[in-house]
Amino acid sequence: MLKITDLHKTFHPGTVNAKKALNGLSLTLNEGDFVTVIGGNGAGKSTMLNAIAGVFVPDEGTIEIDGVDVTNIPEYKRAKYLGRVFQDPMMGTAPDMEIAENLAIARRRGTRRHLLWGLPKAERESYREVLRELGLGLEDRLSSKVGLLSGGQRQAVTLLMATINKPKLLLLDEHTAALDPKTAAKVLEITDRIVQDNHLTTIMITHNMRDAIKHGNRLIMLHEGRVIIDVSGEEKQKLTVEDLLAMFARASGDEFSHDRSILS
Amino acid sequence: MGFINALPGAVAQGLIWGLFAIGLYISYKILDIADLTVDGSICTGGCVLAALITRGVNVYICILCAFLAGALAGVVTGLLHTAMGIPPILSGILTQLMLWSVNLKILGKANLPVSSRKYDVLLSSINNVSSIIVGVLFCAIIIVALWLFFYTEIGLTIKSTGDNEHMSRAQGVNVNFNKVLGLAISNGIIALSGALLVQYQGFADVNMGRGAIVIGLAAIIIGLSVSLKIKPNFVCSLIGVVGGAIAYYLVYTFVIFLGIDTDFLKMLSAVVVAIFLAVPYIKSTYFKKRHKVHATVEPETAATGEEGSPTKKEGEENA
Known part of the structure; x- marks a missing residue:
């Protein structure tokens, strides 16, 4: 489904601020994988998602989605394969437009847009049902401006927009990090349901190790721009936070001693 | 008595500038771009009309050509911004300066009379009643056309481009194309208002656009302060903007009537x-x-964080 090969990206190259964000990152996802991604600050988690989404062109390496090499395809064209939810609840929706209008724009992602009525009545009504399934009482607020919603509601709407046209790949970039714990749990619950109902291949970044273990069928940890831990299946189900921390120490520690042995 | 007599003229001018304000509304409010091209493109519209009508071209064809010339100016600004990565305000200023030369060449000289006695014009300051009717008709046609357009699939994405560029790109919207298209429509309508203005005042002048954006902004601010309180939807906003322009010209006329130094x-x-x-x-x-x-602190500024500079990206992904 997704095949990332030897991805490199350095921001601000040739300056004192040069930062190697991706350093030979490779990752292959199978159809239906729900991968959770963890890693420290600057490990390259968001950079990886942005590379997949086409926010920037990588220095080296290739990205394939469903057999199509998308490495040089611009962000807006690549969007037809992808559903995206961002950390900032303000980023995924147009605040001055109605909920229904936002959904209508998302509904046409990946299709050619014409001079046809952008939101026919029947379509507007159909969104009532979709919104009801969220269980947030938004079904009666089709014509409300999205800017009037709370952060959690906006994330839920963004999630709906990302998945209304079944994407080949769903990218969730810490989409609950800006929400209070209760709302975050609710949005995660909705996420689980949508992913399972639609059998979506999903990458979810989270800063919460517990969530990373609890959700999905596979877990990867990034460190310094590459994958250092990749567990799936039964092994992943049995993980604990302590296991993860120990694995991280071992994985990054091994590399460290390796470097030192070269130096000495 | 002098003020009362001047009222019809103020309303007629207000309607013409209302059309200008509608055009400005598209760039300023919908696309969220302060487009300074408008000072040049209103003049371009007027110059095109004057140059063509004095050569015996039908007035409707003149108006159509004025619209197209303005739209072309909008495309130039749009491409300077999206394809060349120049900030929108600077792009507008550059196009405005280019238009100064273009307008002079179109007109052939600095000032060209378009007398309603000599040419078959649609409106003129000599007959304010018919001018008002023509003005209302043009405003109505443009408002209906824009209302229909901005609720089409393409129109909705132009709105979303101005509202949240990030979301639009994530939903597969070509935001650069939309900006160029939006600026073209905006400047086309503005040139149309210039074409009407030249007929009304009876001459075209290469200086006629100076400071136009300020009048347009005043109309938008006055209009929206009222219409948003009544009914905050698209059509009411546009009607409000035209009303704002009329209010501006009523006040303007009143101030002149008071005898202030013009x-x-x-x-x-x-x-x-x-x-x-x-x-x-x-x-x-x-x-x-x-x-x-x-x-009041908006978290929106957090945006994409450290990843890549947005201006650079816009240049790269242009299509």
Whole structure:
């Protein structure tokens, strides 16, 4: 489904601020994988998602989605394969437009847009049902401006927009990090349901190790721009936070001693 | 009595400038771009009409050509911004300066009379009643056309481009194309208003667009302050904007009637607009209780964080 090969990206190259964000990152996802991604600050988690989404062109390496090499395809064209939810609840929706209008724009992602009525009545009504399934009482607020919603509601709407046209790949970039714990749990619950109902291949970044273990069928940890831990299946189900921390120490520690042995 | 007699003229001019304000509304409010091309493109519209009608071309064809010339100016600004990565305000200024030369060449000289006695024009200051009717008709046609357009699939994505570019790109919208298209429509309508203005005042002049954006902004601010309170939807906003332009010209006429030195009129317009634009900021900065200041901080600025510079990306992904 997704095949990332030897991805490199350095921001601000040739300056004192040069930062190697991706350093030979490779990752292959199978159809239906729900991968959770963890890693420290600057490990390259968001950079990886942005590379997949086409926010920037990588220095080296290739990205394939469903057999199509998308490495040089611009962000807006690549969007037809992808559903995206961002950390900032303000980023995924147009605040001055109605909920229904936002959904209508998302509904046409990946299709050619014409001079046809952008939101026919029947379509507007159909969104009532979709919104009801969220269980947030938004079904009666089709014509409300999205800017009037709370952060959690906006994330839920963004999630709906990302998945209304079944994407080949769903990218969730810490989409609950800006929400209070209760709302975050609710949005995660909705996420689980949508992913399972639609059998979506999903990458979810989270800063919460517990969530990373609890959700999905596979877990990867990034460190310094590459994958250092990749567990799936039964092994992943049995993980604990302590296991993860120990694995991280071992994985990054091994590399460290390796470097030192070269130096000495 | 002099003021009452001047009222029909003020309304007629207000309607023409209402059309201008509608065009400005598209760039300023919908695309969220302060497009300074407009000072040039209103003049371009007028010059094209004057140059063609004095050569015996049908007035409707003249108006169509004026619209297209303005749209072309919008495309130039749009491409300077999206394909060349120049900030929108600078792009507009550059195009405006280019248009100064273009307008002079179109007109052939600095000033060209378009007498309603000699040519078959649609409106003229000699007959204010028919001018008002023509003005209302043009405003109505443009408002209906825009209302239909901005609810199409393409129209909705132009709105979303101005509202949240990030979301639009994530939903597969070509935001660069949309900006160029939006600026083309905006400047086309503005050139159309220029074409009407030249007929009304009976001459075209290469200086006629100077400071036009300020009049347009005043119309938008006055109009929206009323229409948003009545019904905050698209059509009401556009009608409000036209109303704002008429209100502006009524006040303008009144100020002239009071006998103020007309040299100060542009200063007066600019000061009034500056005050209106500053009010929301002054309110939130100086007149808010301390604990409420937090609520005004928009997290939107966090955006994509460190990853790549947006201006560079816009250049790369242009299509």
